[in-house]
Amino acid sequence: MSEQSTVAGRLSLEGRCALVTGGAGGIGQAVVRVLAEAGAKVCSVDLPESASPEGASLHLCADLSQESAAQALIQDCADRLAPPSLLVHCAGITRDGVLWKLSAESWSQVLRVNLDAAFYLLKHLTPHFRQQDRSAAVLLSSINGERGKFGQSNYAASKAGLIGLAKTAARELGRFGCRVNVIAPGMVRTQMTKNLPPEIQQRAAEETVLGGIAEPQDIADAALFLCSDLSSQITGQVLRVDGGQLIA
Ligand code: NAD
Numbered sequence: 001m002s003e004q005s006t007v008a009g010r011l012s013l014e015g016r017c018a019l020v021t022g023g024a025g026g027i028g029q030a031v032v033r034v035l036a037e038a039g040a041k042v043c044s045v046d047l048p049e050s051a052s053p054e055g056a057s058l059h060l061c062a063d064l065s066q067e068s069a070a071q072a073l074i075q076d077c078a079d080r081l082a083p084p085s086l087l088v089h090c091a092g093i094t095r096d097g098v099l100w101k102l103s104a105e106s107w108s109q110v111l112r113v114n115l116d117a118a119f120y121l122l123k124h125l126t127p128h129f130r131q132q133d134r135s136a137a138v139l140l141s142s143i144n145g146e147r148g149k150f151g152q153s154n155y156a157a158s159k160a161g162l163i164g165l166a167k168t169a170a171r172e173l174g175r176f177g178c179r180v181n182v183i184a185p186g187m188v189r190t191q192m193t194k195n196l197p198p199e200i201q202q203r204a205a206e207e208t209v210l211g212g213i214a215e216p217q218d219i220a221d222a223a224l225f226l227c228s229d230l231s232s233q234i235t236g237q238v239l240r241v242d243g244g245q246l247i248a
Helices: 007-011 026-037 068-080 104-130 153-174 200-205 218-227
Strands: 017-021 041-046 058-063 086-089 136-140 179-185 238-241
Touching: 017 026, 017 068, 017 104, 026 041, 026 086, 026 218, 041 068, 058 068, 068 104, 086 104, 086 218, 104 136, 104 153, 136 153, 136 218, 153 179, 179 218, 218 238
Parallel strands: 017 041, 017 086, 041 058, 086 136, 136 179, 179 238
Antiparallel strands: none
16 A cells, blocks of 8 residues: 555655754644654754754754844755755744834834744745655744734734735745645643733633633644645645634
8 A cells, every 4th residue: 555545644754854943832842743753854943042842853043033044044954954845833922012012123023033034934945845745834823813912913913924925935836846834823821821811811711612722732733734745735724723712
């Protein structure tokens, strides 16, 4: 039986190299672990002095808001591990504040990490993606990029921007057999959300139809699906993983 004729074969990432940004973060760590379990060699990347997550074949440190750093990191991964054919962009930050009090610096910091970095990564990964079969990129957006969120104009704009970027990249890279998709989580239990006031966490749980907050593993499983051949006809899409927090 050929690999492609079994579900396990279509789910396998054996022989693939995946770049996971924000690999030391809550969702990133789960993504690294799950993609490695599926057989990929995983290159994790996070800020300087970050720790290597479990399952990573290689961990590199870079500030992805700088184009030169993103470009160098991709070359480093290709030289030291293998040319990447998969990307899961989890690096992201928040700098919340109502927009009439938000500094221009907080606005651009968030845009630089959440959105500019995704552009740099896709741009400099394209030559590698073009040379390999079945390349795929997954960008971590948020339901707040679709619905807006009080106090998060910068974050919501960056996450909405990722959707436009992914849809355009899907159109431009499709001719090379490369797929580009977005995951839009609702609230997920990680470092990013654990310091939010309990009533906000409670409200998010109540907004879901499944009645709870997602775990990083839930997002990682969706990323595996979108990287694998189980989703080989899916591109330019936004997959909400939010327990039904935003049904629209
Ligand atoms: P996290 O804070 O645990 O992880 C984010 C990681 O990104 C951190 O390890 C951080 O060091 C890294 N990072 C930040 N700036 C960077 C830079 N300039 N270069 C390289 N790495 C950098 O957050 P998380 O909860 O794991 O979120 C992962 C992604 O999922 C983010 O894009 C976030 O916006 C998105 N998301 C999270 C939630 C949630 O509720 N946690 C909900 C929706 C979307």
